[in-house]
Structures are given as C-alpha cells and as structure tokens.
Amino acid sequence: MTVAHGSPTDLFITFAIDSIVTDNEKLTTHLKSADFFDATTFPEAIFIADSFVDSGEGIYAITGMLTMHGVTKKEIVTAKITSTYLTATHVIDRTDYGIGGPADGLKAVDPAIPLDIKVVFN
Numbered sequence: 001m002t003v004a005h006g007s008p009t010d011l012f013i014t015f016a017i018d019s020i021v022t023d024n025e026k027l028t029t030h031l032k033s034a035d036f037f038d039a040t041t042f043p044e045a046i047f048i049a050d051s052f053v054d055s056g057e058g059i060y061a062i063t064g065m066l067t068m069h070g071v072t073k074k075e076i077v078t079a080k081i082t083s084t085y086l087t088a089t090h091v092i093d094r095t096d097y098g099i100g101g102p103a104d105g106l107k108a109v110d111p112a113i114p115l116d117i118k119v120v121f122n
Contacts, residue, residue: 011049
C-alpha cells in the first residue's frame, strides 16, 4: 500500500487460493478442487485498488478490480486501515467469477462467499 499525505493512494493485494479454510476439512479440500476455486489452475486472486473514500476513523470504501478464477470484476470493500494493517470483511458472489457448484436445487451451494481479510504491512 502506498500512502501520501496520510491517506492511502495505492493498494495491490495477492492472496493464495490454497489459503482458503473452512471449519470442515473435507469441505475445504472440495472447495480448492476443480469443482469450485480450482486452486491448481488459478492459484491466486489479485485485488488492485483504484479509489479510496475516507469515511472517518480509519474506515475507507475501497474500489478496485478483483481477479479470481480468471475473471476480473469491480468490487467495493469497506476496510479499516491503520499504519500497520488493513482489515475487512466482504462478500462476493462466486457465480460472478465462474466458480462452480450449483446455486439452487437439492445440492445447492450458497453463491455468497464471505471473505475475512487481514493484511499486515511490511
């Protein structure tokens, strides 16, 4: 992250798809498979911010492009930013990124994927 005059101006985050974790080891393994995130073919996701709107008290609405599973879409993430870290929770629709699994029917998988993000700055 780049900061100018006390405000963020640039942010580039890469995260490993293999770092996906659930509370069920079998589910975690399945989500990493080609049926869903396909961590072998698409090993990372990238978020590049292009806009920061300061909401006060270190809270920012960050607009940027998220590339995941070979698809790039605009996302707006609300995050707390300090001098040492960024934290955010965000929900994406996996179907927007072509990530598999039925969204309806008997074996439906919720298309909403919650993301808990913590980035520690070097």
